[in-house]
Amino acid sequence: MAIIIKTSEEVALMREAGRIVAETLALLTSKVKPGVTTAELDTLAYDHCIRQGAIPSFKGYNGYPASLCASINDEVVHGIPSPNRKLHEGDIISLDFGVIYQGLQGDAAVTVGVGKITPTAAKLIRVTEEALCKGIEQARPRKRLGDISSAIQTYVESLGFSVVRQYVGHGIGRSMHEDPQIPNFGSPNRGPVLQPGMVLALEPMVNVGTFRTRVKEDKWTVVTEDGSLSAHFEHTVAITSDGPEILTKV
Numbered sequence: 484m485a486i487i488i489k490t491s492e493e494v495a496l497m498r499e500a501g502r503i504v505a506e507t508l509a510l511l512t513s514k515v516k517p518g519v520t521t522a523e524l525d526t527l528a529y530d531h532c533i534r535q536g537a538i539p540s541f542k543g544y545n546g547y548p549a550s551l552c553a554s555i556n557d558e559v560v561h562g563i564p565s566p567n568r569k570l571h572e573g574d575i576i577s578l579d580f581g582v583i584y585q586g587l588q589g590d591a592a593v594t595v596g597v598g599k600i601t602p603t604a605a606k607l608i609r610v611t612e613e614a615l616c617k618g619i620e621q622a623r624p625r626k627r628l629g630d631i632s633s634a635i636q637t638y639v640e641s642l643g644f645s646v647v648r649q650y651v652g653h654g655i656g657r658s659m660h661e662d663p664q665i666p667n668f669g670s671p672n673r674g675p676v677l678q679p680g681m682v683l684a685l686e687p688m689v690n691v692g693t694f695r696t697r698v699k700e701d702k703w704t705v706v707t708e709d710g711s712l713s714a715h716f717e718h719t720v721a722i723t724s725d726g727p728e729i730l731t732k733v
């Protein structure tokens with residue numbers, strides 16, 4: 484139930500983990516095009532991470548069968564890579580990846596378009612990434628957790644989209660998921676006071692239509708209830724006395 488404060492040595496290792504995650508996502512982003520399968524992206528992610536001396540953190544987590552989560556169009560999160568799943572022009576795909584480096588974790592996600600995408604899809608991606616930035620701006624000492632949640636929700640809803648309620652961001656460190664849970668909706672000036680040494684994975688999931696989701700028959704893939712498009716961005720962020728430090732940035 485307590486938020487674990489990291490030492491500067493731990494944060495330094497998380498910076499390395501974060502760099503490996505960010506480089507992997509940049510590599511995958513450069514490979515996204517029509518005809519590529521999500522299984523190919525998963526293999527690239529696995530290989531790149533191992534070459535860097537890190538371990539993919541999702542593989543085997545609660546039985547998850549791959550290194551990467553690849554979630555297309557109405558899929559919100561936890562899409563399982565498959566050789567039968569080819570990207571098509573106009574799709575949007577969320578790539579979510581995490582590693583363990585010398586015992587410490589990094590976790591991040593991006594959403595990218597495949598070739599030419601609709602104006603709505605492009606707006607959804609832009610708003611979701613900007614919502615993450617709004618949340619990160621609040622990640623500084625003396626702010627409270629609710630300030631992050633509220634900044635994300637207010638921004639997303641002001642642009643006509645909805646924030647997913649069922650899945651949340653999280654503390655991160657020696658485990659992928661630590662306290663606190665970080666909803667992408669809520670009230671300012673509520674919840675734990677933020678302190679230097681806290682490390683948070685902020686991850687807004689934003690839908691064009693309803694915020695409601697369901698899980699598919701594969702027990703993993705989360706989709707929007709109404710079939711509308713969804714986007715997801717995530718960074719691992721350390722709170723320092725100077726403000727937020729994004730650890731999963733190239």
Ligand code: MF3
Pocket residue numbers: 540541542544545547552561579580581590591684686
């Ligand atoms: N990146 C996801 C998160 O932030 C974790 C993926 S779930 C897994 O919680 F099972 F794939 F690991």
Ligand code: CO
Pocket residue numbers: 590591652653684686717
């Ligand atoms: Co996460």
